[in-house]
Amino acid sequence: MLATLLLCQAGGADLERMLATFTRYGGQAQSFQDWRQLIEEGKSLETPDKLRRINEFFNRKLLFLDDIKIWGQTDYWATPLETLAKGQADCEDFTIAKYFTLLSAGMPNEQLRLIYVKARIGGSASNVTQAHMVLAYYETPDAEPLLLDNLITDIRPASRRPDLQPVFSFNSMGIWSNPVARGVPSSTGVGRLTRWQDLLNRAKAEGFAF
Numbered sequence: 001m002l003a004t005l006l007l008c009q010a011g012g013a014d015l016e017r018m019l020a021t022f023t024r025y026g027g028q029a030q031s032f033q034d035w036r037q038l039i040e041e042g043k044s045l046e047t048p049d050k051l052r053r054i055n056e057f058f059n060r061k062l063l064f065l066d067d068i069k070i071w072g073q074t075d076y077w078a079t080p081l082e083t084l085a086k087g088q089a090d091c092e093d094f095t096i097a098k099y100f101t102l103l104s105a106g107m108p109n110e111q112l113r114l115i116y117v118k119a120r121i122g123g124s125a126s127n128v129t130q131a132h133m134v135l136a137y138y139e140t141p142d143a144e145p146l147l148l149d150n151l152i153t154d155i156r157p158a159s160r161r162p163d164l165q166p167v168f169s170f171n172s173m174g175i176w177s178n179p180v181a182r183g184v185p186s187s188t189g190v191g192r193l194t195r196w197q198d199l200l201n202r203a204k205a206e207g208f209a210f
Contacts, residue, residue: 014207018081021206027085031061035084035101042105051137051155054101055148062089062097064150077199081206094150095133099171100203102135103210111138113169113176119151120163129165136169172200172210 015036022032038057042050065088067076080097083089089097095114102112112135119132136145136158144157147164158164169176175193200210 014209017207022081022085025082025085027081031084031087034061035080039101039104042101045105047107047137047139050102050105050107051146051148054098054105055155056153058089058094058097058101059150059153061087062094062150063087064089064091064094066090075195077195079199079203079206080208089150091133091150095135095148096199098135098148100208100210102137104208107137109171109173109210110141112136113138113145113171115145115147115169116167118165118167120165126163132164134164170196 019032023029035057038054042053045053062083067073067090070076070086070088070090071078077096078086078089078093080100083093083097099112099114103109115134115136117132117134118129120126121128121130132151135148137148137155138145144159146155146157147161148155149161158166170193203210
């Protein structure tokens with residue numbers, strides 16, 4: 001009954017495929033319903049509320065764990081459906097799930113980038129760093145980005161995150177080897193980033209559009 005209601009509300013073959021895939025991954029119907037409701041409500045929200053709601057949804061809903069504990073691999077980039085079904089994620093999975101959910105809620109692709117960073121553990125003065133990933137929102141191509149992060153609840157402009165050192169950025173349109181570059185990607189495609197290309201292929205097979 002719930003599956004039928006969800007399909008009628010969103011009305012498309014892609015959603016039917018998503019629900020079937022999510023169920024096959026072992027996900028609970030309520031989690032799928034909550035996520036779809038978030039997307040539908042997000043479509044009518046102003047940008048600040050849309051960013052906040054989606055950022056908080058995943059930061060609350062997912063338990064942080066390393067890939068080796070979740071997937072038995074040292075580095076695996078999960079699709080949003082895999083992540084939601086598991087209820088567990090590392091920093092890449094948090095960021096990927098937020099990216100695709102914002103796209104599904106109507107956010108233009110060109111306003112979003114995933115940024116690979118080095119995070120200083122213990123604050124901006126620390127010499128201890130680890131690889132990390134955050135999602136950036138650009139109001140305009142030249143604007144300072146706002147950063148969505150699983151480490152903190154607040155969405156802050158990049159200048160207020162001195163603990164993060166950007167390395168490169170990307171989305172489904174391409175890769176920016178200069179992480180703070182504006183405009184078109186510095187690379188014409190995402191093929192150089194094989195884990196991302198593989199993730200995009202799997203997400204498309206699950207029914208995501210981007």
